[in-house]
Amino acid sequence: MVCSARILDVSYPLTPSFSSYVPSAHHNSRYICRNLKSTVRWRAMASPDPDASKYASAASIDADSAAKNAAGFCIIEGPETVQDFDKMDIQEIQDNIRSRRNKIFLHMEEVRRLRIQQRIKSDELGILNEEQDGELPDFPSFIPFLPPLQSSANLKQYYATCFSLISGIIIFGGLLAPALELKLGIGGTSYADFISSMHLPMQLSDVDPIVASFSGGAVGVISALMVVEINNVKQQEHKRCKYCLGTGYLACARCASTGAIVLIDPVASASGGNQPLSPPKTERCSNCSGAGKVMCPTCLCTGMAMASEHDPRIDPFD
Amino acid sequence: MSAAAMTWVVSPNSEQLCNGLRFLEKGVFSGGRLKNVGRKHECFSFFGSRKRDVGSRVVANPSGNLAISSEQLVYDVVLKQVALVKEQQRSREEEDMEVKPDIVVPGTLGVLNEAYDRCGEVCAEYAKTFYLGTLLMTPERRKAIWAIYVWCRRTDELVDGPNASHITPKALDRWESRLEDLFNGRPFDMLDAALSDTVSKFPVDIQPFKDMIDGMRMDLKKSRYENFDELYLYCYYVAGTVGLMSVPIMGIAHESNAPTESVYNAALALGIANQLTNILRDVGEDARRGRVYLPQDELAQAGLSDEDIFAMKVTDKWRFFMKKQIKRARTFFDQAEEGVTQLSSASRWPVWASLLLYRQILDEIEANDYNNFTRRAYVSKPKKIVALPIAYVKSLVPPSSRKLVTN
Numbered sequence: 001m002v003c004s005a006r007i008l009d010v011s012y013p014l015t016p017s018f019s020s021y022v023p024s025a026h027h028n029s030r031y032i033c034r035n036l037k038s039t040v041r042w043r044a045m046a047s048p049d050p051d052a053s054k055y056a057s058a059a060s061i062d063a064d065s066a067a068k069n070a071a072g073f074c075i076i077e078g079p080e081t082v083q084d085f086d087k088m089d090i091q092e093i094q095d096n097i098r099s100r101r102n103k104i105f106l107h108m109e110e111v112r113r114l115r116i117q118q119r120i121k122s123d124e125l126g127i128l129n130e131e132q133d134g135e136l137p138d139f140p141s142f143i144p145f146l147p148p149l150q151s152s153a154n155l156k157q158y159y160a161t162c163f164s165l166i167s168g169i170i171i172f173g174g175l176l177a178p179a180l181e182l183k184l185g186i187g188g189t190s191y192a193d194f195i196s197s198m199h200l201p202m203q204l205s206d207v208d209p210i211v212a213s214f215s216g217g218a219v220g221v222i223s224a225l226m227v228v229e230i231n232n233v234k235q236q237e238h239k240r241c242k243y244c245l246g247t248g249y250l251a252c253a254r255c256a257s258t259g260a261i262v263l264i265d266p267v268a269s270a271s272g273g274n275q276p277l278s279p280p281k282t283e284r285c286s287n288c289s290g291a292g293k294v295m296c297p298t299c300l301c302t303g304m305a306m307a308s309e310h311d312p313r314i315d316p317f318d
Numbered sequence: 319m320s321a322a323a324m325t326w327v328v329s330p331n332s333e334q335l336c337n338g339l340r341f342l343e344k345g346v347f348s349g350g351r352l353k354n355v356g357r358k359h360e361c362f363s364f365f366g367s368r369k370r371d372v373g374s375r376v377v378a379n380p381s382g383n384l385a386i387s388s389e390q391l392v393y394d395v396v397l398k399q400v401a402l403v404k405e406q407q408r409s410r411e412e413e414d415m416e417v418k419p420d421i422v423v424p425g426t427l428g429v430l431n432e433a434y435d436r437c438g439e440v441c442a443e444y445a446k447t448f449y450l451g452t453l454l455m456t457p458e459r460r461k462a463i464w465a466i467y468v469w470c471r472r473t474d475e476l477v478d479g480p481n482a483s484h485i486t487p488k489a490l491d492r493w494e495s496r497l498e499d500l501f502n503g504r505p506f507d508m509l510d511a512a513l514s515d516t517v518s519k520f521p522v523d524i525q526p527f528k529d530m531i532d533g534m535r536m537d538l539k540k541s542r543y544e545n546f547d548e549l550y551l552y553c554y555y556v557a558g559t560v561g562l563m564s565v566p567i568m569g570i571a572h573e574s575n576a577p578t579e580s581v582y583n584a585a586l587a588l589g590i591a592n593q594l595t596n597i598l599r600d601v602g603e604d605a606r607r608g609r610v611y612l613p614q615d616e617l618a619q620a621g622l623s624d625e626d627i628f629a630m631k632v633t634d635k636w637r638f639f640m641k642k643q644i645k646r647a648r649t650f651f652d653q654a655e656e657g658v659t660q661l662s663s664a665s666r667w668p669v670w671a672s673l674l675l676y677r678q679i680l681d682e683i684e685a686n687d688y689n690n691f692t693r694r695a696y697v698s699k700p701k702k703i704v705a706l707p708i709a710y711v712k713s714l715v716p717p718s719s720r721k722l723v724t725n
Contacts, residue, residue, distance in 0.1 A: 076476070076489040078496055079506060242443050243436070243472070243509065253511035254504070256429045287506065294507045297493075298475050306480035 077295045079254075079287055239306075241299035248303040248314035249293035255285035259292040388551035392558060396586060399523055399562060400579045433512040437464035444471065447675075447702070454668040462520055462567045465512040470530065470560060472509065477534045487535065494531050497524070520566045526559035533559070542624075546613045550590065557593035561585035568665035574717035576660045584657020588673065591650035595679050598643055602630060602691035612643070630691035640688040644680050651677050659717050666713035674705045674712075 074081070088096065176182070192205040240246035251257040260282040284290040295301050301313045441464045442449040448467075452460045476485050476493060496506050501524045505511040516522065533555025543549040565585045570578065597604075597611040604611055605627050617623060620639035651673065658669050675697055682695035697705075 074486065074488045074492050075484045076492045076496075077506070078492045079499060079504070242440050243468075245436075250507035250509060251429055251433070253429075253507055253514070257508075296507075298472060298479060298481070300481055300484065 075300060076297050239304055241296060241303055241305050243298045244296035244303060246303040247293075248296055248299060248301040249291075250296050252285060252288035252292055252294045254287040255292060257292040259285055259288065259290040261285045388547045388554065391551065392554045392586065393583075395525060395529070396562070396579065396582045398525065399582055400577075402523055403521065403578055429508060430511060430515055433508040433515075434461045434464065437461070437468040437509065437512050440464075440471065441467050448672075451668050451672055454671070456664050458519070459567055459665065461512075462516040463564065465509075465516040466522075466560075466563055466567070468509055469513045469527070470563075473530060473534060477538060490531060490535055494528065497527055497531070501527075516567075522563060522566045526562040529555055530559045541609045543611065543613055545615045549611065549613050552611075553590045553593040553597075554586070557589035557596075558586045559589070561589035568669065569662040570660055571662045571717045573719050574660040576657075576718055581657050581660050584654050584660070587650045587657075588654035591647055591654055592676055594643070594647040594650065595676055598640070598647060598683060599679055599690055599695050601627065603694075605630065605691070616642075632687065632689045632691065637688045640683070640690070644683065647680055648677070658712075659715050661717070663713070663716075667710050670712045671706055671709035674709050675702055678705070 085093065085096070192202075195202060195205040237246075241248070244250055252259075255261050261284070262280045262282050264280065285292070288294050296303075299305065300307050303314055438449070438461070441452065445467070452463050455463065473493065476482065476489065496510060499506065500510045500514040501517055503514060503518065505514040517524075533552065536552065536555060540548075540552070543552065562582060562585060565582055570576075570581050574581075601612070610617075610624055610627055612627075617627075617639065620642075621635050622639055626633070626636070654673060658666060658673060661669060678697045678701060679695050682697060683690055686693045686695055
């Protein structure tokens with residue numbers, strides 16, 4: 001059963017050495033503890049083992065009895081997710097944000113140390129170290145048709161090739177061609193003859209050499225940059241989540257991305273008369289909390305086709 | 319959006335006339351799989367008429383209890399669908415033809431059109447040949463099929479996509495409740511809104527969608543299938559459901575007198591056929607992921623085991639085994655063909671095209687000397703193009719206008 005991805009996800013609870021970093025004077029430490037438990041349970045639930053699910057269901061009973069908020073974080077949004085964390089006041093929310101950021105930081109540090117151990121152990125066992133979970137793959141070259149760059153090694157090659165090409169062209173143009181009296185027009189003609197044979201206006205043959213080389217160089221550079229940029233855009237698009245087109249969000253269907261819902265209570269105007277009805281009242285859309293957009297469940301708000309923990313979750317109010 | 323407006327797609331309740339059930343044929347266009355990673359999922363399918371003897375479907379499992387076979391379970395779902403359709407037809411005849419005006423809230427049409435366009439883009443991105451096939455349909459059907467495709471694909475990506483490791487059973491439950499909401503006219507996001515609009519315009523039932531989610535749940539746990547019964551159920555969940563979803567879209571021709579049930583069965587058979595073809599084509603790819611989608615008891619009967627599959631060697635035993643599997647897949651295609659002619663005229667061409675193309679994959683497997691370990695059987699572009707006029711000719715055959723004998 002291919003569940004290795006899930007196994008990798010089982011997170012270890014914070015070790016005692018780290019827990020001392022967590023501000024202990026937190027009056028919301030119970031939220032943290034509960035969330036820890038639910039995090040472990042959540043990860044365990046992701047594994048398809050029947051044993052794990054039994055453990056998960058047992059743990060979930062504890063979590064459920066603990067608090068509604070921590071009773072099961074679910075990555076997929078639904079119409080009622082806006083109620084998550086609803087009961088906290090603003091100070092609690094800020095504290096929770098701070099403590100979670102702290103935990104993320106500490107978890108990343110743990111990952112780094114674990115990876116070091118992984119490297120050591122696999123070297124001992126002689127296991128071939130394949131690319132590490134696709135974390136930072138070789139970045140592909142922006143220039144089409146060229147192989148991907150691999151930091152320093154390839155880059156040196158690139159430098160060497162580039163330098164030799166440029167010097168070769170300079171030597172050719174500056175020394176070889178005049179020495180050999182090379183005439184690169186068709187049939188070995190000179191520039192003036194070439195222009196007249198192509199029936200172009202003769203003023204072109206009087207172009208100042210400096211101007212000519214500048215123009216030619218500039219055109220070459222600009223088109224090269226253009227090609228590279230287009231390739232870059234294509235590659236970035238390739239990495240984009242196709243459902244939300246990289247924004248991380250889909251339009252909220254309830255408010256049609258306006259963020260507000262019109263209340264349609266019937267209006268009766270007792271006084272009658274010719275007064276126009278007042279405009280309908282609106283309230284904030286409960287689906288999207290007024291943002292007008294909801295999470296794209298495919299990329300989990302990262303906008304990337306393959307989300308990793310490095311991707312920032314895009315903020316809807318930006 | 320000019321005016322703040324409440325946009326909940328008003329979905330008429332299920333008293334909507336099923337104006338003819340349509341088929342959607344997808345699988346053929348080689349973009350037939352929803353996902354390339356891991357599991358095999360089929361997109362749309364077709365059915366053929368198949369009379370079943372109810373009694374033969376009940377089998378005894380080893381513990382001695384009478385267990386209902388998968389085929390019977392699936393057939394029950396089909397019967398339920400057909401009953402639903404008949405009920406809708408009856409209630410429609412009883413009421414006056416009360417046409418409910420489409421309540422379009424000002425400023426929302428743009429969002430819906432944009433949503434459908436996005437569905438089309440996603441479809442074009444992930445299933446190019448299928449997308450080209452949808453261009454053969456009428457615009458309304460095309461949009462509806464795109465909406466269904468995107469929902470199926472999103473569901474598939476939940477458990478099979480690059481971010482699948484974050485999905486829990488609770489996430490699938492929430493996804494299912496979102497599905498129920500959108501069937502009640504309360505879609506959550508814009509892609510749900512496209513599907514919600516589709517199910518309000520066409521008489522699509524919710525059960526196949528729920529079954530597909532069940533299939534995802536099941537697929538999390540299983541990587542081996544003991545017998546064909548289990549495999550059949552899996553194929554139903556991931557491919558047969560798509561056929562049932564698409565029948566209301568493609569529509570049954572008015573002049574057809576074939577029983578509705580036979581059309582649904584044909585669509586089901588087409589879905590199963592497509593999925594089996596997928597499985598047979600991708601034996602090597604699945605084996606590399608440690609998955610075997612072939613019935614274990616039939617493998618044993620042929621003297622093969624999982625090790626032989628992982629060894630990826632074509633032997634005479636393998637050829638013999640594959641011949642039988644291909645023969646069975648072809649029977650399902652034959653059953654499906656009986657139903658294609660009953661579809662409404664505009665839908666027959668794309669469906670025939672995809673049926674013929676996907677069927678050719680089986681021929682390609684044979685041409686590869688049954689080496690589905692290292693070679694991927696695919697239908698070349700010229701063959702694909704040639705299939706189009708053949709499908710067109712077949713689509714000209716009208717549905718049976720005489721009453722078929724039903725036993």
